[in-house]
Amino acid sequence: MSEPIWNKFLTERDKAVFETSGYGARQGFGKRPALLIIDVNYAFCDERPMPILESIKRWRNSCGEDAWVAMPYLKRLIDKAHEKGVPVIYTTGVRRADNWDSGSWRWKNDRADEDRSNRPETNVDGNDIVAEIAPGPKDIVIYKQKPSGFLGTNMASYLTLLGCDSVIVTGTTTSGCVRATVLDAFSLNYRISLAEEGCFDRSQASHAINLCDMNAKYADVVKTSEVLEFFGSLPSNLFDLPKGAPVAPHPSKR
């Protein structure tokens, strides 16, 4: 592994500690993975690449241009998974129109109620997955209200149904929903890899250190190319995927 992105945020003592604690071992891939695309929707990406400090004015959760740097990596992962019949599971948010169910989110963010207000400048729904990587008819979409893709959802039931032993996780934010999803997958004893270039965050330090934490304790942080190679090595059509259901049209076309 080349110099990891987090090294420049660590203290010298931290580097020495990580070297001796035994953490950061490489666990390797499993045999039956699902690809998890976490929260790559307009609220986190904006509708086009915009400097983050501009973008964040409209979309308080935006990660700005970094989202769009990640997009082609995400697309390659999804395309390859489709090609091999590997399950692709998307997560995104869902809220009542009156935002009551934002619950604890609202307590920590002064702009939480903007999500449901009228936005004169756009008619995109922030929870819509961005069109460039939008789910196809055999993909699985999980609607959630809290950081983890497992909490308050049927994710665990779906992974059992698919017979998965492992997950490839990527998307956004690294320090938020990606990490929360990784944590639950780890706690359920799934083997986890993170496709590094597909992960993004609005905070650079949080992005780097959360990758560091996850790589140390819960998951392998690997290059997207390694995941693609791994997918390529799998037998085709290992999984009993959904037969296919019509997907709602892109919101701009409704």
Place this chain on the structure above:
Amino acid sequence: MSEPIWNKFLTERDKAVFETSGYGARQGFGKRPALLIIDVNYAFCDERPMPILESIKRWRNSCGEDAWVAMPYLKRLIDKAHEKGVPVIYTTGVRRADNWDSGSWRWKNDRADEDRSNRPETNVDGNDIVAEIAPGPKDIVIYKQKPSGFLGTNMASYLTLLGCDSVIVTGTTTSGCVRATVLDAFSLNYRISLAEEGCFDRSQASHAINLCDMNAKYADVVKTSEVLEFFGSLPSNLFDLPKGAPVAPHPSKR
């Protein structure tokens, strides 16, 4: 709030992003808190204050001297909670003697099997809570195997039984079990404060950035003195606590 510990790890862009995203609002305390003391056991603290790089040779999970800097803060919190009849819930680990149930932990740590090997130099069990802050007969001890104090435990059931609306979380590691516990409490819509000086980690950057992430999104990071003042302001004996039981080991250890 004085300059937070995490600012020196953030980039300039990060600071600007956090300022405008709306995150980091102060939510305030609830009305019926429980105090959660996460994993303050010998495996994370060693048996005495030792330089971390020394300590970590014996106890791979040790946070070294920082654990012992936190100890008096933890003690003050626990004492005040006892005085007012606020529930104190401790978590610590539990493992089979053959370590089978370490599961995914073992995949990521080359030294995972040391936990169960003979230790000529000590007969302390790493999962024992350190004597200086050890639970009393009316305290609640939760044995867990994964980072979160909620996952695979009765934590949620206990909080309902106690009628809690909030938790004060502290202990170790900030980036590991503290964060995982905070995340689940957040997802269950409990109001959360972190007693900052009681939190510790083996990585300095992880400690700081995880406090930053949690303060931004999930919890208020506050000084221990604020929590003590808050406890002081509560009516006494709000809770129907356990009558008191001799502290029992996990049944598998009897």
Place this chain on the structure above:
Amino acid sequence: MSEPIWNKFLTERDKAVFETSGYGARQGFGKRPALLIIDVNYAFCDERPMPILESIKRWRNSCGEDAWVAMPYLKRLIDKAHEKGVPVIYTTGVRRADNWDSGSWRWKNDRADEDRSNRPETNVDGNDIVAEIAPGPKDIVIYKQKPSGFLGTNMASYLTLLGCDSVIVTGTTTSGCVRATVLDAFSLNYRISLAEEGCFDRSQASHAINLCDMNAKYADVVKTSEVLEFFGSLPSNLFDLPKGAPVAPHPSKR
């Protein structure tokens, strides 16, 4: 309590056992209840009162006329809860158009795939809550895929957000989703009452015996009139309810 409905299904030994085991104690109501209306949708009720053996030909899950005997009781409970500002939480099912996510349901029912097939005789969606008791703008609707209203949903998070200590459960089927929801509420230490006349099932013996089991171990089976009286005794507007939102379909159905 008058002779309970289940007595005629019990053996003499059973009655003697229940008398001496200590089970069946009355726990009483809590202080902050939510009303849970479980799965009162067209799939379980049909569109009008029909003899069950007729109805079940069209709707394999139908409970026939018993659903419509329960309906006025359900309506009274809901109206009273609305009047007092007690939260009303409805559950109903949700499925992909290709029925992949029926998972284990399909393994046990030869007619599972009918749910998604064309129904020349109706254009009602089986998962729609029946119009007679349909949710209003301040009510909460939970979409689920498995029996319990808690599993794979945000029910627990909502009950914490509302500060509930108890639930009044009613709806259908007594032996299926009602029981599963009661079981999880019990396990989370919520105090539970079942409004008896609002509960219905397609099997008479299952209805009676499941009420018996729940009354013995998990919940008080009480008359609807007792619940109404209890609601009447509560202070008004104890809860921070949703401000009100147009009732939205599950996002997958938009």
Place this chain on the structure above:
Amino acid sequence: MSEPIWNKFLTERDKAVFETSGYGARQGFGKRPALLIIDVNYAFCDERPMPILESIKRWRNSCGEDAWVAMPYLKRLIDKAHEKGVPVIYTTGVRRADNWDSGSWRWKNDRADEDRSNRPETNVDGNDIVAEIAPGPKDIVIYKQKPSGFLGTNMASYLTLLGCDSVIVTGTTTSGCVRATVLDAFSLNYRISLAEEGCFDRSQASHAINLCDMNAKYADVVKTSEVLEFFGSLPSNLFDLPKGAPVAPHPSKR
């Protein structure tokens, strides 16, 4: 299948309904099962076969002689699982000495506090698994506080770790912890069979009707001989079992 035990408790209408609803289909075994032995401890079995109405005076949860009729079936299942290297997971209860954590159990049972009182007539711990079928060093024991073997435990994490796609469930009580465990396994999309003769309950009607409900909706109720045959058909040593940990001695020998 011969006349099922529950038929004599059903009404004529019930039989007609079950025949047409599509429920009760046979799902068949999975490929990687675990054997779950639910709560076969002294509290539910007494220390020897005793008429239930006698036994229940001492052990309020006792199922009396039926427990001991089941015992040889349980033993055969466990022996065969051991022979083939199929994982055997036992559940049993655990409580604080002051019984605080009985929570909602205590609300519904007038005799709940007996569990912890002195018992002049015995020094057996009710939560100890009966010696005749006690766990061996490679077996897994899960301590729980609520009916389901999944709730508040690491059961789901263990099943993922073992790579199980299915569970064989048996033990006690049919209407209590067996049913609750089956329900959660169903909801997580595990394939489930119940070994009928190994299941027992203190109520005859509850036993029969809960088998009926589970067979209709969640699990196959099969003869123990079928499970033994199925185990016999499996390749040996499919699983990465625990290496073996010393098991605490029988309580009478401590």
